[in-house]
Each structure stands twice: as structure tokens, then as C-alpha cells.
Amino acid sequence: MQRAEYTARGPVPQDVIECVDRETPTPKAGEVLIEMLAAPINPSDVLTLTGQYGLLPPLPAIGGNEGIGRVAALGDGVTSVSVGQRVLLPVGAGTWASHLVAQAAGLIPLPPVGDPLQLAMMTVNPPTASLLLSEFIALAPGDWVIQNAANSGVGEYVIQLAKRRGFRTVNVVRRQDAIAPLQALGGDVVLVDGPDLATRVAEATGNAKIRLGFDCVGGSATDRIARSLAIGGTVVNYGALSGEACKIAPGSFVFRDVTLRGFWLAFWFRNATVEQQRTLFTDIATLVATGALAASVQETFPLSRIKDAVAAAASGGRRGKILLVP
Structure with missing residues (x-):
């Protein structure tokens, strides 16, 4: 071997x-x-x-x-x-x-x-995407979520699972050639990251009240997600592709009541019952095996x-x- x-x-x-x-x-x-x-x-x-x-x-x-x-x-x-x-x-x-x-x-x-x-x-990224969409904010069909590094493995699964659940996605990427593939995958809005991200998100979504954002880049990218959220919104960080700590301006915390939380799948595994794990994996396996999730x-x-x-x-x-x- x-x-x-x-x-x-x-x-x-x-x-x-x-x-x-x-x-x-x-x-x-x-x-x-x-x-x-x-x-x-x-x-x-x-x-x-x-x-x-x-x-x-x-x-x-x-x-x-x-x-x-x-x-x-x-x-x-x-x-x-x-x-x-x-x-x-x-x-x-x-x-x-x-x-x-x-x-x-x-x-x-x-x-x-x-x-x-x-x-x-299917063991790491799909469960992460599924739990990001379910464990932090009670979303209803028609609600928006925003994520950066949307062309990552988790990002692609978020787009597909969100669409199946009736949610709409704003997908932030770091290069222009990543836009078309995510649009083809079902991303409702796909934008290249930048200092004016919050303004462009508001324009693209008709000033939608986005209450949930996912950040796996860290650094100043975290604050750009935070500034794109509605008052009282939640940013969930699950990675640091930039190699930098999350940075959120005091104004996002003080004047806009944004919450920053973290997610690590290993913690979920530690606390979830065997039955919860089997249920999650059975659902994901069915979607992957039929080609509905890829x-x-x-x-x-x-x-x-x-x-x-x-x-x-x-x-x-x-x-x-x-x-x-x-």
C-alpha cells in the first residue's frame, strides 16, 4: 500500500x-x-x-x-x-x-x-455550507445571504443549497473570471470585492436587508461583508485565506450592532449526536449521488x-x- x-x-x-x-x-x-x-x-x-x-x-x-x-x-x-x-x-x-x-x-x-x-x-465542505445556512439565523424563503470567496468549495455548495432552500445569494469573488461560473451555478448576484462593496451590494439587491454573511478571507474583507449587512446582522467567519485576523471597524459594532461569530466543523462534530451526523450525511449523500450537489x-x-x-x-x-x- x-x-x-x-x-x-x-x-x-x-x-x-x-x-x-x-x-x-x-x-x-x-x-x-x-x-x-x-x-x-x-x-x-x-x-x-x-x-x-x-x-x-x-x-x-x-x-x-x-x-x-x-x-x-x-x-x-x-x-x-x-x-x-x-x-x-x-x-x-x-x-x-x-x-x-x-x-x-x-x-x-x-x-x-x-x-x-x-x-x-462531502464530509467537510457540504456540511459546513449546510450548517452555515441553518445554525446562526432563522432564514425564510426569499431572504438574502452574502459570502466572500464564493468560488471556493464551500462557496459553491452555499449557492446550491441556498437555492434549494429558497434563499438568495450575493457572492463576492476576487477576480473577474470567477463571475460567469458562479452565475451559471445559480448565484443571484456575483461581485468582485472592493472598497465600495457595500454600495454595490445595496444597488444589486434593491437595498435588501441582508442579515447573514459568511467570511473565510479575514483581514479587511471581513468588514466589507459586515458593512454590507443590515443593522443587527451577523458575520460568520470560518477561515482566513488572507492569513490575517478578522478586522471589523468599531462603527460596524457600535452603530450597526453587527455580530461576529466563528464556525468550525470540528466543534459541531464533537457536540452532534451520531443520529444528527447520519441525518446530515444521508441528506448530503442523496444530493451528491444524484448530481443535485456538486x-x-x-x-x-x-x-x-x-x-x-x-x-x-x-x-x-x-x-x-x-x-x-x-
Whole structure:
């Protein structure tokens, strides 16, 4: 078997990770051996390699936090899954590996249909998008939400899920060539970020009272989202693509009563019941398997090219996800 390992962290993520050969493990009682079919490289994975993420596994470690696999062998006593069945790889299990062993009881089976590349991306970004839309403000059909980095994986899912729920979206991007793809995806308004963002948002939405905004850029971009909200609005930050802390002007807090909150999917996993997790993943899996929910894919790489794959995922200007395949 192959797996992508790292024994140190550093500023250049592709420099610290290597594809190594290991003996394929044998599942014990209650375990299964899973063959990886696809695993994405998320921004959180890159930040884990550089040491900047909020939760860092002990070293040495195997990269990857999500993916899809096929059950290859069963340990004694396993009856909940069968050989050949597709399952979600356990969250945070080190999914950048051709094979891994997991407890059968914790596996989430997947439909036998659907693009494995799309199913491989359903553990992190789609739940994040879904929960951003449901956990902070009670939205009604016709309500608006605004987000920056709207052409990211989460951003694309927000557009699709919002449309299914009857919400309208203002989508902020950092380059002109990202506008058309998001309009085609269903984004109601797509704007390039800038100092006058709030004015242009008001013009494009007919001065709509936008009560909820999502920020994953940080820095001054956070305040531009805040200034685009109605009085009493909420900004939810879930990332820092700029590498800077969130900046919101005192006027947004004092005179406009804007609230800044944070969201980290790991916290939700810690507090959610198994049934809540299964319900969320079942709903998402159904949408992904039928093609009703999808994210753009730029390129796939074999595990043997892990350095190239990580470099591609860490680069700017991408137009889709980078995924690993066997």
C-alpha cells in the first residue's frame, strides 16, 4: 500500500510530505480494510501541513481528513457492511492512503451510484455550507445571504443549497473570471470585492436587508461583508485565506450592532449526536449521488505525486478542487 506521510511541518507544504510504501494492514475483529477511491486536498489540509490549523495531529502523521473508499476485507464478526460496499472514510483518519483500517461500527455507507470524486468531498465542505445556512439565523424563503470567496468549495455548495432552500445569494469573488461560473451555478448576484462593496451590494439587491454573511478571507474583507449587512446582522467567519485576523471597524459594532461569530466543523462534530451526523450525511449523500450537489474539480493526482498535488492545492487562482486517487 501507499500513503502520504509527514514527520515535520513547514512553510512550504509540499516539501514536508512524502509518498511511502507500507505493508497493507489486516483488519482485526470488528474492523474493515478500506481501499481508498478518492480523497480531496482541502485548505485545512494545507494549513495542517504548515502548522497553522487549529487542530494538529501528533507527528508522524498521514495527511487527509475525508474521502470515499470501498470495503476490501472484513475482520471477524463484521456484518454491518459488505465487501465491495462504498463508505465514507472516517473523518480525520489520514485518508491520503491507498488502504486504511477502520472500525466497522463507525462507518457511514454510501449509495452505490454517484461520482466517487464528488462523494469524496462531502464530509467537510457540504456540511459546513449546510450548517452555515441553518445554525446562526432563522432564514425564510426569499431572504438574502452574502459570502466572500464564493468560488471556493464551500462557496459553491452555499449557492446550491441556498437555492434549494429558497434563499438568495450575493457572492463576492476576487477576480473577474470567477463571475460567469458562479452565475451559471445559480448565484443571484456575483461581485468582485472592493472598497465600495457595500454600495454595490445595496444597488444589486434593491437595498435588501441582508442579515447573514459568511467570511473565510479575514483581514479587511471581513468588514466589507459586515458593512454590507443590515443593522443587527451577523458575520460568520470560518477561515482566513488572507492569513490575517478578522478586522471589523468599531462603527460596524457600535452603530450597526453587527455580530461576529466563528464556525468550525470540528466543534459541531464533537457536540452532534451520531443520529444528527447520519441525518446530515444521508441528506448530503442523496444530493451528491444524484448530481443535485456538486463542486468543481480541477485535477486529480495519484498518491505517488502527492507533492505536485499539494502544491497545486496550495496555489492561487485554481478553478476547482484537487483530489487524490489510487
